[in-house]
Amino acid sequence: MSATRLSRRDQILLKCAPIGEKQIDDRSLRTAVHHARNTPAFATQQNFDKAAAALVQAIPIPKEIIEWVPTETLIVPERTTWKKYVQNPVFLATGIAALVIAVILAFQLIDRLNRFPGEPTARRLLTTAASTHSVILDPVKTNAGALGDYFFMKHRLAHYDVPAEFADLKTLGLRVFDDEEGQRVAQVWAVEKKMQFFLFPAERDPKSGATKHFNGWRYVDQDRWTGVVKEEGGVCFMAALRGSQGDLAPYVSKPKS
């Protein structure tokens, strides 16, 4: 075995090379044998070993021993365990690829499940919330629950009601404005946690004009602001604050009073 071509590791392994290639169950040994396959020294070693093994095979085994236990039954074939499958690079690569695809699909599924009609508007209004100062709002100090009548009476906005979960919160001010799509949006500034409420028309089907309904509260995040949105009577209500879902969860999880 030429030292110039074979690594020291290969040289060590080749001295253990089994006489038949079928018995090579180790990847590094198989590689070493592949490297040395055409070297005269390895051929000499294999011929040496084959001759010696043939001599051993010629050692007579007492007949009664062969009758008792046939040679092939002495070594039980090794079971292929799940660990061996895992260590196989092909299975490993396939497994990792499948895992990555599964994670991506899971993320897409979760993202799809979290989508709701009116989500783009809600995100846009979160940006508005982040940039709005209370000075631009009309000062109205009352309970948020009382604003439904105010919006209807003053701005003719029907069903712009604050849901029961947020109805008891005190307000500081409000304004009504047209967003970039020309929709009438009501913005309310609450005292608690500098929270802001938005009321805006629910998304409609462009063909039929029917309101796209959805049930329950849906969360939406944008630039460290979080909103929780509910649709009722064709109007979406969103409570927004600078924080996480955990900050809003206590409000929407409490029973309606």
Added chain:
Amino acid sequence: MLADAGKAQEIFHATLREAAQLAADGESPRDRLWFFRNARWRCLEAVEQGLQAEDVDIEQGDLAERAPTQIQQLEPEQFATWIAAAPDPQRTALAFFYLNEFSYRDLLSVTELKPPELSKFLGNGRREFQAWLDATFPPSQS
């Protein structure tokens, strides 16, 4: 391992009896190489009671192309005696290797050697055997 067919047969029977006993007790060996490990230790115990091979430097020779021809001139018992004369664990390594029944990993497991150790024992064994072959059948004769 022993170069003594009688003793080898006794050890085979003893190992088989122990396996049968374990199976009867519902404790069949889980280790697929149990039979060989058990027989090996019994052989080593038997050898300890007899003459011990000395761990001395033995002459070595480069493996030669003529080796197969030289080996063919041997009687199987001569090779068995030569292996049995080697100190353990080299004797175990050579005996199990030339049985030609084990894969590389099985060989490491059953000899309880690390790859560099197994490599050294097999490599030296071949070279020592070649030197012995050259002494027994000088190159000019083969």
